[in-house]
Amino acid sequence: METKNRCAWCEKDDLYRDYHDNEWGKPVYDDEKLFEFLVLETFQAGLSWYTILKKRENFRIAFDKFDYKKVASYSEDKVQELLQNEGIIRNQLKIRGTISNAIAFMNVQKEFGSFSKYIWGFVDGKPIDNNPKSLKDVKATTKISDALSKDLKKRGFKFVGSTVVYAHMQATGMVNDHVEDCWTRS
16 A cells, blocks of 8 residues: 655544645635635634534535625524534634625625635735745745735734634645645645
């Protein structure tokens, strides 16, 4: 059986390996998928990504398949329903932040034509390859994530600190932080 070298962070189990091998660091230009990652990263703030991945399907169901138009119109009854949902992270500020992020997301779409055009504009439309030798070379934030975070906050987004934004950039392939000997680089 062939063994693949991977980024060390993903070796916890098959869920992590599958996410690493098939999603993490692959460029995403689809607004719906970008919103999904924005929701997941919002809830990940202060928690482990593994926790979020384990609950991902529950989030998908609870947040109407990450349909930002539906999320933007959630009522107080829906907020209360989500606060009772044991399958997700029941944080009132994050739930309300997700709703306001959906509204801000649509405002960005109106201004730029798509959220993808807006966010990818911060990296000139193509992934930045940091080519880290090892995990210790992977940063938690960059000047670009700082600038993007600041701009998102100015546009009304919540839970978009520079670390969360950089994780979003990694997840959606805006940056490639797969380590040097990771099989995904071949």
